[in-house]
Amino acid sequence: MKKVLVTGSDGMLGSEVIRHxxxxxxxxxxxxxxxxxDIADLASVKKxxxxxxxxxxxxxxxxxxVDTAEKEPLKAFMVNSEGTKNxxxxxxxxxxxxxxxxxxxxxxxATGEGYVETEKPCPINVYGQSKLKGEEYLKTLLExxxxxxxxxxxxxxxVSTRNFIETMLRxxxxxNQLHVVNDQTGRPxxxxxxxxxxxxxLDVKSYGVFHxxxxxxxxxxxxxxxxxxxxxxxxxxxxxxxxxxRSLAERPLYSVLLNTxxxxxxxxxxxxxxxxxxxxxxxRRLAESVSRPENRAPSREARRAG
Numbered sequence: 001m002k003k004v005l006v007t008g009s010d011g012m013l014g015s016e017v018i019r020h021x022x023x024x025x026x027x028x029x030x031x032x033x034x035x036x037x038d039i040a041d042l043a044s045v046k047k048x049x050x051x052x053x054x055x056x057x058x059x060x061x062x063x064x065x066v067d068t069a070e071k072e073p074l075k076a077f078m079v080n081s082e083g084t085k086n087x088x089x090x091x092x093x094x095x096x097x098x099x100x101x102x103x104x105x106x107x108x109x110a111t112g113e114g115y116v117e118t119e120k121p122c123p124i125n126v127y128g129q130s131k132l133k134g135e136e137y138l139k140t141l142l143e144x145x146x147x148x149x150x151x152x153x154x155x156x157x158x159v160s161t162r163n164f165i166e167t168m169l170r171x172x173x174x175x176n177q178l179h180v181v182n183d184q185t186g187r188p189x190x191x192x193x194x195x196x197x198x199x200x201x202l203d204v205k206s207y208g209v210f211h212x213x214x215x216x217x218x219x220x221x222x223x224x225x226x227x228x229x230x231x232x233x234x235x236x237x238x239x240x241x242x243x244x245x246r247s248l249a250e251r252p253l254y255s256v257l258l259n260t261x262x263x264x265x266x267x268x269x270x271x272x273x274x275x276x277x278x279x280x281x282x283x284r285r286l287a288e289s290v291s292r293p294e295n296r297a298p299s300r301e302a303r304r305a306g
Contacts, residue, residue, distance in 0.1 A: 062101065069127040103151065104149060105127055109254045
């Protein structure tokens with residue numbers, strides 16, 4: 001019987017992981033949020049490990065605001081690096097395995113070629129540096145570790161839905177023209193595809209680094225164009241360069257992760273990002289339909305009155 005602690009369980013990925021874990025009869029799920037365990041607080045992590053004694057941790061909690069990290073590097077490192085170090089320290093004491101979610105932003109993107117798991121990282125922004133430091137702590141402190149690098153993550157779960165798709169849809173409500181970067185290439189990945197792969201990874205006896213992303217590549221501009229096509233929304237989109245966009249954080253121009261190790265082990269690949277984008281909108285429409293007042297189940301008080 002596995003006892004799996006999920007950090008960031010109220011986040012976009014963590015909430016999806018929780019849903020998939022609960023489908024397994026051989027797993028006891030321990031959701032963890034900032035309110036129940038602050039990973040940056042050593043005492044809080046110690047208390048949780050001593051109380052729960054998990055066999056596994058799926059570590060989804062992270063500081064993911066790439067531009068904000070440039071202004072608040074200490075906060076990014078406290079969560080992504082020191083928080084991961086705290087988990088690794090007590091995981092080693094309790095013989096607990098950790099699956100740590102990392103990022104394509106540990107690479108510079110300067111080669112113009114896809115990255116395999118053995119490639120040497122070289123981050124060019126604070127966010128990537130903080131996530132890489134988390135990887136290094138994990139490798140140093142814990143033998144039973146699995147580092148999962150993924151990229152361009154989108155999903156519907158969590159306490160707040162903040163992703164590229166929703167950003168594009170929200171901005172387009174007030175503008176009839178958008179300018180989107182067209183010189184950064186990556187692999188969009190969706191939480192409802194990644195979460196089952198992470199759960200499946202619990203049963204894999206090999207350790208180290210794994211790249212797990214959706215199939216296919218695109219630029220942010222191409223991604224945005226496809227979003228509006230699937231959403232059936234007419235928006236005029238203009239392609240611009242990263243230099244023209246002028247974000248605080250520099251981003252890799254070609255951060256395509258090659259899922260070499262995952263595929264070599266015979267594990268199922270994730271769907272093509274265009275197929276998953278259509279699935280995203282199907283799920284989004286379903287969620288909107290369920291949330292409409294006329295489709296909600298009557299409250300206990302309403303049933304009593306009836």
